[in-house]
Structures are given as structure tokens and as C-alpha cells.
Amino acid sequence: MYRLPRLCLALITAFAATSAAWAGEITVFAAASLKDALDDIAATYQAQTGDTVRVSLAGSSTLARQIEQGAPADIFISAHPGWMDRLEQAGLIAPDSRVDLLGNALVLIAHGHRAPPLRIGPDMALAMRLGEGRLAMALVDAVPAGIYGKAALEHLGQWPAVADRVVQAENVRAALALVSLGEAPFGIVYRSDAVADAAVTVVGTFPAESHPPIIYPAAAVADRDNPLNRAFLAYLRGDAAGAAFQRHGFDLLD
Known part of the structure; x- marks a missing residue:
């Protein structure tokens, strides 16, 4: 050797x-x-x-x-x-x-590729669009995406109608996964999260003034x-x- x-x-x-x-x-x-x-x-x-x-x-x-x-x-x-x-x-x-x-920006996402757009505003009737489904969000009192999302819904007068329809996830990627897998029809995540998952569609972007920067x-x-x-x-x-x-x-x- x-x-x-x-x-x-x-x-x-x-x-x-x-x-x-x-x-x-x-x-x-x-x-x-x-x-x-x-x-x-x-x-x-x-x-x-x-x-x-x-x-x-x-x-x-x-x-x-x-x-x-x-x-x-x-x-x-x-x-x-x-x-x-x-x-x-x-x-x-x-x-x-x-x-x-x-x-970043805060967006409303829907499951699938062909979800119709939803004009984000006080008259968007989000609860009606949910039907029997749930709205996926990160923890609304602890996780930033959830905090921003709740603030935006409160600003737009939507929170009282959907508060008991929210399914809270431990972080924003977990909320994204719920929509991606079809376990929730809609969710609130960051724009960057939506970019990362081809199984969801951005149906609307929350106005910057509806939540803290x-x-x-x-x-x-x-x-x-x-x-x-x-x-x-x-x-x-x-x-x-x-x-x-x-x-x-x-x-x-x-």
C-alpha cells in the first residue's frame, strides 16, 4: 500500500x-x-x-x-x-x-388557482364569502401576522363578523398550510408567504393604512x-x- x-x-x-x-x-x-x-x-x-x-x-x-x-x-x-x-x-x-x-404586505389568500378576486374594504362581506369554512390566521394576540391581520379586520369593521370563524395557527406558515391544503378556504398571510406556495391565490391586498407598518x-x-x-x-x-x-x-x- x-x-x-x-x-x-x-x-x-x-x-x-x-x-x-x-x-x-x-x-x-x-x-x-x-x-x-x-x-x-x-x-x-x-x-x-x-x-x-x-x-x-x-x-x-x-x-x-x-x-x-x-x-x-x-x-x-x-x-x-x-x-x-x-x-x-x-x-x-x-x-x-x-x-x-x-x-411586507398583508394579503387575503384563497385555496386553489382560480379563486375570484375580492375587493378589500368595509363592504367586502368576508363572513359571507367564508360560507361554512374558516379563516386561517396566525395567533392573533401573539404572532405578528395575526396581530396585523386582526388590526386590519378591525379597521375595516370585519372582525366582529368573523372572530368566531377564525382558526388560529402557531405561525404564519402554519396558517398558509391550512389554506394550501384546503382545510380553510381563506387565510390572511404576508405577500411573501403567498409567493412561496403555488396552491393558493392572492384574492386581495389589505390597504397599508388598515394595519401598523x-x-x-x-x-x-x-x-x-x-x-x-x-x-x-x-x-x-x-x-x-x-x-x-x-x-x-x-x-x-x-
């Missing part, structure tokens, strides 16, 4: 160890609506840098509470400023790292000495990540 000279073997081993030492790892806690965009961005970032990006997705409220309990997140991207505010007030994020990264703040978690934090946040604001976010239905704010 051919054997490498000991010097060559030692050099190869040293090089492999050095390369491994150069590669880093970063853990990103992000709102569930960011899944497809962050899948693309993480893959591109890893290919360019050799660093590993681990993304944990859930409702912003769930992630914020996990960070409060000491979960090992390096970066937090929320779908609502309120949950980022809560962590900042508790001293759990680095305030000088915080940036308003993205915007949809803003996704991003920040580094405090007391996490990860040297990749600043670099990854900068990458999220760069051209490559920006193009990916726009491709998946987000608006760039910064």
Missing part, C-alpha cells in the same frame, strides 16, 4: 485543522415567514464564506421568549418591532446592531461573542441578500 511521507501527512492534517478553525458558525432565529428567503441567503453565504448558518424558524413571539430563556441565538430577525423592543428593553440585544431590515427588525443578541454577527448583519443588508428578499416578496427598507 502506498503511504504518504510523514511530513506530507503532517502538513495535510495541519491544513485541514487550520481550515476548520477558519470556518465559523452562526445561529439565526428568524420569523417563519422568512424561511424561503433565508434558505437562499444562507446557502449563498455559506458557499462564499465557508461559514455555517443555522436558521431556527418560528413565530416571532416564540423566538423572543426562547431568547429570554437563554436560547443560543446569535441574530434575531422579528416580523414585528414589538418583540424586538421587548428584548431591547430587557438588555438582550445589542442596540447599536439593530436595523429595520424589511417590509409591517417591519422586520434584525439585531445581534447581546452577550454573544460571535465574530460573525456584524458580518452577517452587513451581508443581510447587501445587494445579494437584498435581491433574494425581493425575489421572495419582501420590500427593502434600508
